[in-house]
Amino acid sequence: MNHKRSAISDARIDETIGNLLRAGVVVSSLIVLVGGGLYLIRHGTELPNYHIFLGEPSDLRSIMGILKDASSFSGRGVIQFGLLLLIATPIMRVAFTVVSFVIQRDRVYIGVTFIVLAVLLFSLVGGGR
């Protein structure tokens, strides 16, 4: 009985999650596309050098730096903002799952989901560097 009820509410939550994920991919892809356009118009004729690893400048590595670059409409900043949004999409999915376990009053899985969310946020703010 308990199983059946949770299966039904799981299905409803699944649909919302599916839409959330699709929206995340579509919106971030569009932002990346716009940023790519800006970048190619300004720097398209320069020479690429991806065979040498230099690492990205510090403002393209952190959330605050990316927000700053994107708001000044630098092509690379806008692309990186789109990519940041894409990385955030599965994290939002996990956050949404916490809500669904709260509704189902499933204490064990509220805990499990919080652990996963904590690891994700830890690495997002640069903890794994």
Added chain:
Amino acid sequence: MNIAEFCCLTFFGSVAAGFLGALTGLGGGIIIIPLLTLAFGVDIRYAIGAAIVSVIATSCGAAAAYVKEGFSNIRLGMFLEMATTFGALFGAAVAARISTESIAVIFGIVLFYSALISARDDAPAATKDTPDFLADSLHLDGIYPGLAGPVSYRVHHIPTGFSLMFLAGTLSGLLGIGSGAVKVLAMDRAMHVPFKVSTTTSNFMIGVTAAASASVYLNRGYIDPALAMPVMLGVVLGSLSGSRVLISSRSRHIRRIFAGVIMVMGVEMIYNGVTGRLLP
């Protein structure tokens, strides 16, 4: 070759990689890395950064279609996510401490092995109906919609599955791939989860694991926006069209041929890693 031309080339290469990835079931990430390093001479760290981003995009894009069918087991996925996200952090930490040649060699081995698995289409492991104490107390058993109404199934060997998932996460963090092959292996073979449930749950987990890896790589400066842009857009486009083709069963032979090509790429990665030819 200027940036605009390079961008076009990598875009079309990524479309092809995404298409192949969907067709073989390997995912675009694992194919784009050898393409970028071997064909375009990109440093493997930039290639990994661009690939991991496209892994998230394909996983999320496919999930939207999967979840409507109601196959994925969210509890099982979330439980195993604990293993894969910690594994991803561990893998990304290891990646910073070993040489790019070693990464290339490990990548080649994983690529070869994944292609080998995808080429053999064994019958999925039989499901077992005996209760499992751990699965029972963690409420991991589930129901999926079958042809003749809902089918219930039980999950087994939780510790083995959990350990394999840690390995999958480690490989994802180390190599910038989704590790779909190891994830399905863990759920399908070790935990006796029905095939449809294991593939969709694995897809759900790939996006979350890749988000953990990608966050570390972003902070470490591996994700170059100008390279990730054509790669991500191309892989998404390619895998969307590739997943449509997958439906026809005549593609089995083509899949084998492609798997063979990918195995050759794996061997080349190992060779280049061993001989140090990846260095400029």
